[in-house]
Amino acid sequence: MKAEDIQPWLFRVEPYEGESLSHFLGRFRRANELTPTGLGKAAGIGGAVARWEKFRFNPPPSRQQLEALAIVVGVEADRLEQMLPPAGEGMKMEPIRLCAACYAESPCHKIEWQFQVTQGCKRHQLRLLSECPNCGARFKVPALWVDGWCQRCFMPFAEMTSKQKLFYC
Structure with a gap:
């Protein structure tokens, strides 16, 4: 199944200011009843969604991957990039933190x-x-x-x- 086949049927989810890619992907998947694998297949990026939801950005998402994901989720690739850590910023995958x-x-x-x-x-x-x-x-x-x-x-x-x-x- 390709993104073009399912795109008209997907619910749009608007990102929040400063939202992490993990949180956004989870909200999008739930709104559309998709698994990480299903979203990865629809975007043609395989298991990347499951990795990104766990803050595993090594290797970091490529521009091509972000553009493929952007088509499916209906959010500009530049906006998706803002949900990632800036280049050179160290990340803590665990523990998950909250204000x-x-x-x-x-x-x-x-x-x-x-x-x-x-x-x-x-x-x-x-x-x-x-x-x-x-x-x-x-x-x-x-x-x-x-x-x-x-x-x-x-x-x-x-x-x-x-x-x-x-x-x-």
Whole structure:
């Protein structure tokens, strides 16, 4: 199956400002009932979607891959590129991190939270969370965030703000 065959039937999903590619791909796949493999096949990029959802960008996505994905998801390749870490920026694949205050304002995972140099949220001056403050469960990859809450105890991400410690930039 090619992108041209299914494109008219796909639901569009608009990216959030600063959203990580992992989170966006998960939202797009759920809206269209696609697996990572199905999306990769439709775009002609194979297993790349599954890797990118886990922040595995080595090798980084090529321009050709981003353009192929752009056709399927209906988002410009340049916009998809903004969801990736800048060239030379070190990434933490684990643990997945979250600023609950940011999430309360815009319900998405921000790519900057996974940068190696990022320890806290400069906007809210809060330390990033890497696990649920209620039950201690590590956060799943953002592609799997469906309802914006801990997958073990169901505490909403937005309510975790009160558990974040101050961070001094």
